Amino acid sequence: MAGLITMDDLSNDEILRILDDAERLLPVAQGKVYLPLLQGRILGNLFFEPSTRTRMSFETAMKRLGGDVVNLGDVKTSSVVKGETLYDTIQMVDGYTDIIAMRHPRQGAAQYAQDAATVPILNGGDGAGHHPTQTMLDLFTIRQAHGKLDGLKVVLAGDLRYGRTVHSLSHALTRFGCELIFASPRLLKMPAEIVEDLNSHGSSVVETEDLLSSIHDADVIYMTRIQKERFADEDEYTKVAGAYKLHAKNLEGAKESMIIMHPLPRVDEIHPSVDTTRHARYFEQAFNGVVARMALLCNLLDIEVPASIGPEGGDA
Ligand code: NCD
Secondary structure, three states, rough: OOOOOOOHHHHHHHHHHHHHHHHHOOHOOOOOOOOOOOOOOOEEEOOOOOOOHHHHHHHHHHHHOOOEEEEEEHHHOHHHOOOHHHHHHHHOOOOOOEEEEEEOOOOOOOHHHHHHHOOOOEEEOOOOOOOOOHHHHHHHHHHHHHHHOOOEEEEEEEEOOOHHHHHHHHHHHHHOOOOOEEEHHHHHHHOOOHHHHHOOOOOOOOOEOOHHHHOOOOOOEOOOOOOHHHHHHHHHHHHHHOOOOOHHHHHHHOOOEOOOOOOHHHHOOOOHHHHOOOOHHHHHHHHHHHHHHHHHHHHOOOOOOOOOEEEOOOOO
């Protein structure tokens, strides 16, 4: 069965349908309704890199829907340290589970895993490659705030070179006709092949080093962490560390409806003074990971989400 490796695996119609499913699943994610759509199903969580939100929200999503989860756990206590190949690990977990969520430091690892598996693989981040399940919760958050995806002006800021969240998100936003502004230090510019791909989809991308002058007419500002772990050279990291620090006072001229997002964890790129402004949306965004992943799990397991979900559980 096909999984979700990059945003190319979903059409725009499929994306919108999954976002609609996610919206209906909100009371289930909040624990107000118990709807065991995934009873008897097992998710395998294989995280070969650190994760808090992605791993835990997959687990919460599965459990809120009555399903179960098995975890690889700490890589250091798994057979990986004995030299087991990713291919063998996947072949085995394939037999234990109905669907697998995987994060791996190597770009392309999710596709490689899908080639070794019969169950769907959900790519929870492959090195500096892609992070499509994050994109689904990002799109959910943007649509929740603005009521639409098309035609918005979105600033993606920070580490656009190594940040997999912005690689997947920029692709999806372009497909929905958003105007994109890429704000990054020169060293961390969006890879040229991604910019070319976006241009070939009819996008008009603006690249700048100046984040502050992009704030006043933005609908969304998407901040990212500088991905320290991807730098081959510590000195290179030191040159760009702390490049952007958004503070509440920088937001004075912003549109009232503008939202600030961040996939988290943040380091120092969003000052805590921003948290209490009307613009901050990053903690709601993290919560939305549960509904978006619930909807994805149902979709990839071919389980239909009821057209209306009543307060007593089941269909209204
Ligand atoms: C992101 C990731 O792992 O790519 N985190 C996440 O999934 N929410 C962003 C990051 O680590 O900076």
